[in-house]
Amino acid sequence: MQYTAINARSEIQRPVSNTFILMSVLVALLMNGLPWEGVWLMLRPDFVAVVLLYWCMHKPWRLGIGLSWAVGIFADVADASLFGQHALAYSVLAFGGVVLNHRLQMFDLRQQTTHVFGIMVLSYSLYAMVHWLVNGYVVWMYFLGCLTSTLLWPPLCILFQAMRQKPVDRE
Amino acid sequence: MESTQSFRFFNRGPSPMVRLVFFAVLSMLLLFVDARYRYLESTRSALSILVSPIQRVATWPGFLWQQLGDFYITQSRQHDLITENEQLNRQHQYDAAQLLQLQTLQTENQQLRNLVDLPLRNSFSAQMVEVSYAERDVFSRRLLVNKGENANIRTGQVVMDDVGIVGQITRVYPWLSEVTLVTEKDHAVPIQVMRNGLRAIVFGSGDTSHLSLRYMPISADVQTDDILVTSGIDGTYPHGIPVAKVIKVERDPAYPFASVTCLPLAGIDNHRHLLVLSDIPGLPERPVQKFEQDNVDKRTKTKRRN
Numbered sequence: 294m295q296y297t298a299i300n301a302r303s304e305i306q307r308p309v310s311n312t313f314i315l316m317s318v319l320v321a322l323l324m325n326g327l328p329w330e331g332v333w334l335m336l337r338p339d340f341v342a343v344v345l346l347y348w349c350m351h352k353p354w355r356l357g358i359g360l361s362w363a364v365g366i367f368a369d370v371a372d373a374s375l376f377g378q379h380a381l382a383y384s385v386l387a388f389g390g391v392v393l394n395h396r397l398q399m400f401d402l403r404q405q406t407t408h409v410f411g412i413m414v415l416s417y418s419l420y421a422m423v424h425w426l427v428n429g430y431v432v433w434m435y436f437l438g439c440l441t442s443t444l445l446w447p448p449l450c451i452l453f454q455a456m457r458q459k460p461v462d463r464e
Numbered sequence: 465m466e467s468t469q470s471f472r473f474f475n476r477g478p479s480p481m482v483r484l485v486f487f488a489v490l491s492m493l494l495l496f497v498d499a500r501y502r503y504l505e506s507t508r509s510a511l512s513i514l515v516s517p518i519q520r521v522a523t524w525p526g527f528l529w530q531q532l533g534d535f536y537i538t539q540s541r542q543h544d545l546i547t548e549n550e551q552l553n554r555q556h557q558y559d560a561a562q563l564l565q566l567q568t569l570q571t572e573n574q575q576l577r578n579l580v581d582l583p584l585r586n587s588f589s590a591q592m593v594e595v596s597y598a599e600r601d602v603f604s605r606r607l608l609v610n611k612g613e614n615a616n617i618r619t620g621q622v623v624m625d626d627v628g629i630v631g632q633i634t635r636v637y638p639w640l641s642e643v644t645l646v647t648e649k650d651h652a653v654p655i656q657v658m659r660n661g662l663r664a665i666v667f668g669s670g671d672t673s674h675l676s677l678r679y680m681p682i683s684a685d686v687q688t689d690d691i692l693v694t695s696g697i698d699g700t701y702p703h704g705i706p707v708a709k710v711i712k713v714e715r716d717p718a719y720p721f722a723s724v725t726c727l728p729l730a731g732i733d734n735h736r737h738l739l740v741l742s743d744i745p746g747l748p749e750r751p752v753q754k755f756e757q758d759n760v761d762k763r764t765k766t767k768r769r770n
Binding site: 319322323326327328330353357358359362365366367370371373375376377378380381384385387388391392423424427428430431432435 | 480481483484487488490491492493494495497498499504507508511512514515518519521522523525526597598603604606608635642649
């Protein structure tokens with residue numbers, strides 16, 4: 294049974310410090326801010342969204358909808374998009390993470406990833422819809438981003454789990 | 465494991481659904497206020513002070529890469545540099561000769577204008593800015609440059625490079641300002657065809673590198689390789705600065721308008737240094753007629769949105 298394996302592993306994880314959560318969000322903002330251009334910009338995964346979704350799923354009482362919304366406001370300032378555009382997308386994303394929290398913990402990584410794809414599509418389409426309502430057009434290539442964001446999910450999960458492991462657990 | 469089971473008898477505040485509705489409504493309110501009224505610019509510039517360190521750090525990889533490139537070039541390609549230097553010198557001499565000619569022409573022009581008692585077209589002043597970062601928004605074509613309110617930059621000022629128009633300042637932060645490029649979707653520049661003086665408006669088409677002339681009748685005298693320069697009508701852009709070159713004209717009799725595709729002349733995606741023009745002589749205020757009031761409102765609204 295795969296989920297028991299995951300639960301057994303998560304028991305030896307040390308509690309996550311607030312610094313770790315904050316740093317991960319800051320690094321994600323930084324990654325989003327790297328000078329991506331042209332096709333690479335279209336293919337860029339939304340690092341902030343993936344990291345927020347991770348924390349909303351694993352620690353919904355530490356980083357929930359409210360904080361995701363606040364991060365979204367900062368993303369709006371960084372991207373010079375309309376105020377609330379990222380915030381709306383990220384709060385819906387966080388809601389998806391929080392609601393699926395119990396279910397996703399029981400799934401293995403592959404099943405999780407399919408759910409993550411759904412949430413990503415939802416949040417990307419919200420962002421695009423707001424843009425469409427205000428400016429009247431949509432760049433369809435933009436949706437490639439939710440595919441790459443989903444592809445980022447498994448490596449990021451494995452990385453974060455590894456970073457959260459206790460350094461000495463076999464004593 | 466504190467997260468996997470939520471005991472309802474511990475009070476954890478409102479349920480996720482309530483939170484979602486609250487924050488979604490809050491976002492939509494902000495969206496509405498920002499899109500419609502632009503009241504939040506001061507909040508935005510205050511928050512940008514918090515965000516700008518992250519943005520600044522994010523430019524380091526690119527900066528290092530550039531430095532590395534410069535180092536490599538100086539180390540290994542001195543020969544190329546020497547030839548390039550020679551070429552530039554030659555160009556400079558050629559330009560200097562032309563510049564002398566220009567000065568004489570200017571004085572002559574001034575004299576003639578004095579003769580016919582026309583108001584002089586004042587020259588404008590310019591300040592150099594450096595591109596800090598390109599904006600990471602798939603939908604828009606914008607740049608951020610390293611001078612803002614501190615250098616007395618204002619919205620609406622024109623940005624150009626050594627060849628032609630690059631864009632327009634659309635938002636000013638304390639130490640940064642945002643340039644919307646001419647290739648931004650629906651960004652409009654009033655132009656004239658240099659060959660025959662035909663007036664038109666060139667629009668950004670939203671993809672990376674093209675502009676289009678809209679509403680040109682099929683019979684309009686536009687040819688490939690025509691150079692489009694600013695007409696100076698509207699007072700925003702100075703007169704006679706190159707904007708674009710026509711690369712394709714399609715005349716399909718099934719449509720009332722010809723489809724004209726142009727390429728911007730300025731290196732819109734190339735340079736690190738740009739010029740911001742200021743003190744462009746304003747035109748006398750446009751007489752507003754009653755029945756045109758609606759049109760004018762609409763126009764200013766779309767302009768603000770850009």
